[in-house]
Amino acid sequence: MARRLPAFLNTTAFRVTMLSAALLALSSLVILTFVYFASVGASLRRTDATVEEEIAVIENRVRNGGIDAVNRYILQRSVGGSDFLYLLVHPTGRRVSGNLSGLPDEEADEEGRLQFSYRRPPAGEEESEKDERLARGRLAPLPGGYAVFVGLDVEDEDRLVGGLLRAVLAASALALALGMASGIFISRRFARRLDAINNVARQVRAGDLKQRTPRTMTGDELDELSANFNGMLDRIEELMHRMKNVGDSIAHDLRSPLTRMRNRLDEALRDESTDREATVAQAISDADELLRVFNAILSISRLESGDRRQKLEAIDPQAIAEDLAELYDPVCEDAGISFSAEIAPGCQIAGERDLVSQAIANLLDNAVKYTPEGGAIALRLRCRANGEVEFSVTDTGPGIPGSDRIRVIQRFVRLDNSRSKPGSGLGLSLVKAIAEYHGARLELDDGPGTGPHGPGLRAALVFPAPK
């Protein structure tokens, strides 16, 4: 392969400006060429017309005064610096008079006109000019076998036209050169900015997610590209961060129960005296717990990918709340906690019954887990005046300090004082994922607790008014 060209030569911008410069040069060439030929044509026609007029004058003289009158006229006209050139030719072909030494040998066109060069008589007063000059004329027959050649000096016009031709070529060349120069300039700028973006992309690909492309804030398309590119990188970084978090948390939260299970099985294998049946049963329940964590992670991911949001149907929150109250009432009673339910009739929400039930069951699970014996748990359903529907679960446990409330709904976050309790640490993040899936929000506040255990927790799921 050939050596690599400088980067800017290989840019689209360069090619585009090159192309437009070439087109500009070409079109100026075409236009100016047209102008050139048009003006040359006009000048020729003018010259020819003048020659014809002069021939007409001579013919007039012949009719009025015969050849002698013509001869006199020509002699008179040939003196001095006239632009006209004459040659009166005798029927024998002999030169009679005129300021031309002989007939030009250049070939005539079909009208008898010819363009020729001639020498000015050496005695001419304009020595500074070149001797060889360009002229144009026609041989006209006269009565009696005579003929007269009348020409007109066009050297000056020819020079003018030649100058025009050079100007045309120069202008086209200049247009091309300017176009190329601006092409190089624009494409270098363009290439520099694209290089910056490409560099960032390369660095990101190499693993440095912190890189961002520079912004010019001009709002042009490259700046917009940079902005979009950076936005995409932000999103990727966030996702990577989340993945890493999930990975870490999975490692953290699955490793300990797996290790526990492994140790128990290992011990049972080596120590004959252990109750093997109990160990296996325990291992199975450990595995079930792991499956639960695993399922929760899957559910959260699916909910967060949220591809089924349109499919929500109208469901009856009253039935949901009543079923859950009935499910959890005995659980609370067994745990020595008083349970109450206040369920308003007639509300409506859009959602999936199973998911909504799961979210509230999770809140109730948490409440049961953290409320000490003698405490109280309440499940409430109410329709707010603005059409929102609120499920709330309150307990009289330790509650969650305000500063931790954001943190606990992140995946796997378990406050230190809850590490000893069973649970995946996924409960509230699952609730939040379900809430977001429904366009609902999760509110955490202090509960009604007044005892020594803490303020308790009020967790509420607020669903938007159904459309």
Added chain:
Amino acid sequence: MRILIIEDDREAAGYIRKGLRESGHVVDHAADGEEALEMARASEYDILVVDRMLPKMDGLTVIETLRSENDRTPALILSALGEVDHRVEGLKAGGDDYLVKPYAFAELLARVEALARRRDPETVKTKLVVGDLEMDLLARTVVRGDEEIILQPREFRLLEFLMKHAGQVVTRTMLLEKVWDYHFDPQTNVIDVHISRLRSKIDKPFDQPILHTVRGAGYRLQA
């Protein structure tokens, strides 16, 4: 029972096959949808255990095809897709039960045996009897021995399900699904609490317990 396992993952298939054989069933295995269809047409099975995603022809199509040929063999669908509408899809295609991967073998076994039971030509029973426990489905009364037992509506449905599957293991998940119609696992053992309530009504006052806990699996009602 003759069971056809349709599962492309050989290891998973082997695990199910071994477990089902140990439980006394005859087990065949098909590794893709087309093979499964041929085998199901060629011989009579009591149960089909169908993985949803299969090479050549997916599990739902296999079931749909069989149903269109008037083959009513109960089918248990295994799937990694666990959302409600995935379930609905599976049941619409003609599946009789739906189990989400990963699952415990005990769960699979319990569901397979429950499905086989369903196949018995079930005349509309109005009375369920397990030992000295009797349930009248019309009068909605329960009597054990001579004593009438008063149950809450949900307890009644729970007991009804257990009695319909008497002698079989019923898992907690099955109870949540069939009695409460929930397809998620509450973290707290809510089912245990409800079972123990029920137990205190139908077992405690009597000498012979009939509601047994099966460790690592669930419960069984047996006289």
